[in-house]
Amino acid sequence: MKKWLLFIVTLIFGLVLTACSSGGEEAAGEQNEQEENGDQVTLRMSWWGSQSRHDQTQEIIKKFEDEYPNINIQAEFTGFDGYFEKMAASAAGNNLPDIMQQNFGEYLNQYADKDLLADLTEFVDSGAIDVEGVSDTIMESGKKNGKLLGIPTGTNALTAFYNKDMLEEVGVEAPSEDWTWEQYKELAKQVHEETGKFGTRLMEPKNLFEYYLREKGYKLFNEDGTALGYDDDKLLEDYFKMNLDMVEAGVAPGYDVIQQIKGVEDELIVHGEAPFDFRWSNQATALASAAGDKQIEMTLLPGENNEQGMYLKPAMLWSISENSKHKEEAAKFINFFTNNIEVYKIGGSDRGVPIKAEIREQMQADLSETDKKVFEYIELVTENSSPIDSNFPPASSEILAKLEQVDEQVMYGQLTPKEGAKEFRSMAEDILSRE
Amino acid sequence: MIPERQEQEHEHDYHEVKPKKQGKKRGRKKIESDVNNVAGYGFISPFLIGFFALTLFPILYSFYLSFTDYDLMGQPEWIGLDNYVRMFTQDQTFWEAMKVTFFYAGVAVPIRLVFALLVALALNKIVEMVGLYRTLLYLPSVVGGSIAVSIMWRQLFGNDGAVNSILSSLGLPTHAWLGDPDTAIWTLIVLYGWQFGSSMLIFLAGLRNIPKTYYEASSVDGAGPLKQFFIITLPLLTPVILFNTVMQVIQGFMAFTPSFVVTNGGPVNSTLLYVLYMYRRAFEYFEMGYASAMAWVMLVIIAIFTALIFKSSPHWVHYESESK
Numbered sequence: 001m002k003k004w005l006l007f008i009v010t011l012i013f014g015l016v017l018t019a020c021s022s023g024g025e026e027a028a029g030e031q032n033e034q035e036e037n038g039d040q041v042t043l044r045m046s047w048w049g050s051q052s053r054h055d056q057t058q059e060i061i062k063k064f065e066d067e068y069p070n071i072n073i074q075a076e077f078t079g080f081d082g083y084f085e086k087m088a089a090s091a092a093g094n095n096l097p098d099i100m101q102q103n104f105g106e107y108l109n110q111y112a113d114k115d116l117l118a119d120l121t122e123f124v125d126s127g128a129i130d131v132e133g134v135s136d137t138i139m140e141s142g143k144k145n146g147k148l149l150g151i152p153t154g155t156n157a158l159t160a161f162y163n164k165d166m167l168e169e170v171g172v173e174a175p176s177e178d179w180t181w182e183q184y185k186e187l188a189k190q191v192h193e194e195t196g197k198f199g200t201r202l203m204e205p206k207n208l209f210e211y212y213l214r215e216k217g218y219k220l221f222n223e224d225g226t227a228l229g230y231d232d233d234k235l236l237e238d239y240f241k242m243n244l245d246m247v248e249a250g251v252a253p254g255y256d257v258i259q260q261i262k263g264v265e266d267e268l269i270v271h272g273e274a275p276f277d278f279r280w281s282n283q284a285t286a287l288a289s290a291a292g293d294k295q296i297e298m299t300l301l302p303g304e305n306n307e308q309g310m311y312l313k314p315a316m317l318w319s320i321s322e323n324s325k326h327k328e329e330a331a332k333f334i335n336f337f338t339n340n341i342e343v344y345k346i347g348g349s350d351r352g353v354p355i356k357a358e359i360r361e362q363m364q365a366d367l368s369e370t371d372k373k374v375f376e377y378i379e380l381v382t383e384n385s386s387p388i389d390s391n392f393p394p395a396s397s398e399i400l401a402k403l404e405q406v407d408e409q410v411m412y413g414q415l416t417p418k419e420g421a422k423e424f425r426s427m428a429e430d431i432l433s434r435e
Numbered sequence: 436m437i438p439e440r441q442e443q444e445h446e447h448d449y450h451e452v453k454p455k456k457q458g459k460k461r462g463r464k465k466i467e468s469d470v471n472n473v474a475g476y477g478f479i480s481p482f483l484i485g486f487f488a489l490t491l492f493p494i495l496y497s498f499y500l501s502f503t504d505y506d507l508m509g510q511p512e513w514i515g516l517d518n519y520v521r522m523f524t525q526d527q528t529f530w531e532a533m534k535v536t537f538f539y540a541g542v543a544v545p546i547r548l549v550f551a552l553l554v555a556l557a558l559n560k561i562v563e564m565v566g567l568y569r570t571l572l573y574l575p576s577v578v579g580g581s582i583a584v585s586i587m588w589r590q591l592f593g594n595d596g597a598v599n600s601i602l603s604s605l606g607l608p609t610h611a612w613l614g615d616p617d618t619a620i621w622t623l624i625v626l627y628g629w630q631f632g633s634s635m636l637i638f639l640a641g642l643r644n645i646p647k648t649y650y651e652a653s654s655v656d657g658a659g660p661l662k663q664f665f666i667i668t669l670p671l672l673t674p675v676i677l678f679n680t681v682m683q684v685i686q687g688f689m690a691f692t693p694s695f696v697v698t699n700g701g702p703v704n705s706t707l708l709y710v711l712y713m714y715r716r717a718f719e720y721f722e723m724g725y726a727s728a729m730a731w732v733m734l735v736i737i738a739i740f741t742a743l744i745f746k747s748s749p750h751w752v753h754y755e756s757e758s759k
Contacts, residue, residue, distance in 0.1 A: 084718075084719070085714075085718035085719060088507050088508075088718050088721055089507070089718065091507060091508045092507035092508060092723075110721070114506070114508040114509055116508060254614075255614060255701075255702055256594070256611035256613075256614025256615060256702070257594065257611070257614065258614075259613060259614045259701060259702060260593050260594045260595070260611075260613070260614065395720075397719065397720065398719075398720045401719070405703065405704065408701065408702055408703045409703050412616060412702065412703055414616075414703060430525065
């Protein structure tokens with residue numbers, strides 16, 4: 001008896017489902033006639049990010065699929081850790097996703113070197129990807145060896161975040177745009193002495209030593225990426241020393257504290273444990289929402305020549321893999337992402353500030369408080385910055401990992417700043433000489 | 436695979452009188468049996484295909500790759516012994532990882548074995564609800580290699596973790612367990628020791644196999660429990676100890692998940708286990724050839740250790756069958 005019932009229920013259910021789905025297809029066909037003859041295309045798409053980005057991106061994909069019913073997008077996403085390892089394995093199997101979120105710098109160069117990414121120039125020329133009016137410097141960041149390998153998802157810049165409440169509590173003035181390293185150290189020290197909390201967060205060396213070099217008029221790598229771009233080890237020594245002094249004085253936390261931080265939501269500035277934090281501008285929303293009602297403000301990084309050190313960076317890029325069989329359709333998605341206001345209504349500035357002026361203007365009306373600050377900040381950086389360095393050699397991911405390692409050794413007191421600076425140079429030269 | 440092969444050799448050592456196989460008569464009968472075997476081969480083909488395609492071929496291919504410069508995406512390029520030379524003469528991190536791994540295996544394996552044996556001895560005495568205890572103690576090993584346990588470990592030993600909370604509630608000083616290069620490796624060693632379940636079960640089975648009559652006879656002669664342990668239990672358990680040691684040494688050298696998840700090799704490479712470094716070479720720096728060479732070096736090291744353990748076994752392993 002029960003079996004019969006089950007059978008009938010299944011049958012009805014099945015019939016209803018089939019009816020629904022065929023109905024859906026018809027409706028879609030009417031909506032978009034030219035697509036009707038085309039077969040269904042499934043694209044694979046990958047990105048890294050936080051949970052909020054995963055949710056937003058899936059919503060964006062749904063919007064895209066509504067508009068292009070013949071395209072199905074299969075999402076593959078992870079956190080940043082492990083993302084490029086996974087992509088490397090896919091690349092080895094000639095199986096990269098059709099659309100991939102790509103990172104500027106060492107990763108883009110690595111992929112460019114191996115011809116794994118499709119040249120998007122033809123799609124831009126044909127107008128399939130509309131980047132009309134996007135500034136050249138931004139487009140330039142997706143180019144390598146004369147090929148356009150990625151369309152930036154948005155613009156980013158290094159930012160000095162500060163907790164205004166904490167500074168007010170101590171009675172010191174908030175930093176202005178033209179603050180120096182000396183002032184930064186002084187402020188941090190004051191906060192530490194007054195509150196007993198940390199005065200700043202320990203800087204991570206990958207991006208900040210590069211900024212430090214740029215601010216002093218040097219580059220991390222030389223023009224053709226065959227050697228380090230600075231000759232005097234004193235530069236790195238000074239950088240190490242500045243941080244080490246603060247760690248030893250208790251003004252900045254050591255790595256034993258830093259290592260415990262898992263994700264932006266967990267940062268010291270969020271918990272009111274330190275007033276300063278240097279990171280990328282697109283993380284403002286995550287920081288602000290985790291910090292609750294604390295006033296988190298943004299300004300340029302310290303340094304006398306900070307307009308020379310600051311730069312705009314593509315937050316990340318959308319690329320199409322060379323092995324993709326559906327480059328046209330993949331281009332449609334990138335075009336959709338770049339030009340559709342809906343995308344940014346969902347995603348905000350999570351992938352950076354939109355590269356198109358029209359989109360930015362359309363967004364102005366209903367920006368959140370934080371997004372407004374980010375937009376203003378990016379404008380400030382645009383006026384006070386110099387072009388980004390794109391001369392990172394393919395081995396730079398290994399070299400930057402070495403820099404992190406040496407930085408740890410110095411902060412743990414296993415090497416002096418001077419030894420550390422020397423050690424980093426010899427390690428970097430070893431790696432570069434292998435290329 | 437090595438221990439199995441070694442074990443066979445080793446058995447040969449002890450059973451010197453092997454029954455010699457009779458030379459098979461070739462001819463019609465042989466052909467017939469081949470035809471009859473087709474069905475048999477058909478049935479084991481899933482295993483055969485799996486073995487050749489997923490085990491043997493990758494092993495041999497990785498051996499080939501270890502002599503090449505292969506970045507995963509392009510074509511492997513033959514460079515002879517360069518990977519090996521670079522590993523031994525230029526790569527500081529390789530030696531660091533090697534040192535960490537030897538320390539880890541050298542300390543964690545004995546701790547796990549001793550712990551497993553003690554718990555097995557205790558369980559052997561318990562009569563009621565032994566199944567429940569066995570299951571509970573085995574659980575950490577079931578979920579053992581998993582990411583979840585490692586993440587839990589990270590939480591436990593974190594600065595605000597349970598371990599520090601307990602310490603501070605007892606009025607003891609807290610410590611940045613994972614953040615201190617001197618203590619981080621110890622948290623991994625404790626994690627390894629804690630997952631003693633499978634060795635414990637094997638010990639337990641070994642203990643159950645020791646005839647009760649020996650204990651009865653010895654207690655009649657006036658031997659106490661401690662003496663009984665050293666003159667009866669331990670000697671009769673040595674074959675099981677041998678097996679467990681070999682298995683655990685191999686596992687110890689190949690550990691990956693804990694250092695990857697709990698500490699990610701840090702701080703300052705103090706927990707950079709060999710396999711984690713190999714993984715980084717392969718998938719972070721795209722040097723699959725180099726990583727393959729590292730894998731083969733580890734294989735040789737494990738083979739040497741296993742061989743040494745077997746070579747030493749005649750001096751300390753006792754088989755009941757021999758003493759007859």
